[in-house]
Amino acid sequence: MSKYFTLLIIFTFVIAMFSFSKPTSAAIETKYVSCGDSKLNVKKDKNKTSATIGQLRNGKKVKVLGESSDWAKITYSNKTGYVPTKNLKNKLPSYLKNTNKTYYYNNGVWGEIYKTSYNKSTKLWEDTLDETVFFKYKEFEYGTKHVKVIVDSAINGFDFTGDYSELPRNMYKGMKIYDYKKKYVGKVITVNKTLKVRAGTFKNVVQVKEKYGISYYAPNIGLIKTDTEELVEIE
Structure with a gap:
């Protein structure tokens, strides 16, 4: 009985270790570029002096892999890059009138x-x-x-x-x-x-x-x- 009990403990330990060591993926969000008439530079790393790997136009939908108060990590042309968080919005502008106004x-x-x-x-x-x-x-x-x-x-x-x-x-x-x-x-x-x-x-x-x-x-x-x-x- 002790042999089976020992095997059960080992098995449970292995499963637990596997579960804790398995990487978790952050939720991917969809956001929209807000940069006015300019184009938004996509950086290789999260700093202004990093190489520019591409540009995005205003209103472009992007997938956000993670973000801080300064930089957001996005997917760009099957790669990852960084853009300023302030240039991403949760939704596009609305041009509907307010139904409560005249x-x-x-x-x-x-x-x-x-x-x-x-x-x-x-x-x-x-x-x-x-x-x-x-x-x-x-x-x-x-x-x-x-x-x-x-x-x-x-x-x-x-x-x-x-x-x-x-x-x-x-x-x-x-x-x-x-x-x-x-x-x-x-x-x-x-x-x-x-x-x-x-x-x-x-x-x-x-x-x-x-x-x-x-x-x-x-x-x-x-x-x-x-x-x-x-x-x-x-x-």
């Missing part, structure tokens, strides 16, 4: 200010002028895109119902934008512009050169200015 825009063509508000019953955004709703649309995020779908419209006899537009959330300087039909619709000029409009001053504004002019989008606000419209108030 937005007022000045339309330079009409010379009128119209209201944009969220109808919680229909779950649609509504553009209103002189108490008349002339535009209804949905806004939502789908993966790395901000999507806008016009549900109902009536502007000077034109019907835009069913029109569908997408705005990438992982934008970077020089990025070409295509619609859902893969048709070219614009190009990103900058992703970190500071812009003052009548509603206030906004940072990290994206400037896009589109087919019919220049548009400006602010995080958590969406469109704040075009060649003909400007955000004048949020309440």
Whole structure:
């Protein structure tokens, strides 16, 4: 009996040693590069003077193997490298409006200010002028895109119902934008512009050169200015 007991002790000890000596892998996180119009250098080691093994654009998704307050270890081209932790974010910027806020825009063509508000019953955004709703649309995020779908419209006899537009959330300087039909619709000029409009001053504004002019989008606000419209108030 003592022989079997001794063997049991030895077996248990071996299993325990194997379990404790087996390396544990840290949880891999997904994060997104935040570096404005510049490219983020990927370093071989975690110091500024280390060799640069590559570069990442703003909005790029990366796998984080571990991080400290200063440096994050990531995978890059089937290798490992390091980038400053401050340049990684847990999620991409959102360009959705706040459903609890009301937005007022000045339309330079009409010379009128119209209201944009969220109808919680229909779950649609509504553009209103002189108490008349002339535009209804949905806004939502789908993966790395901000999507806008016009549900109902009536502007000077034109019907835009069913029109569908997408705005990438992982934008970077020089990025070409295509619609859902893969048709070219614009190009990103900058992703970190500071812009003052009548509603206030906004940072990290994206400037896009589109087919019919220049548009400006602010995080958590969406469109704040075009060649003909400007955000004048949020309440």
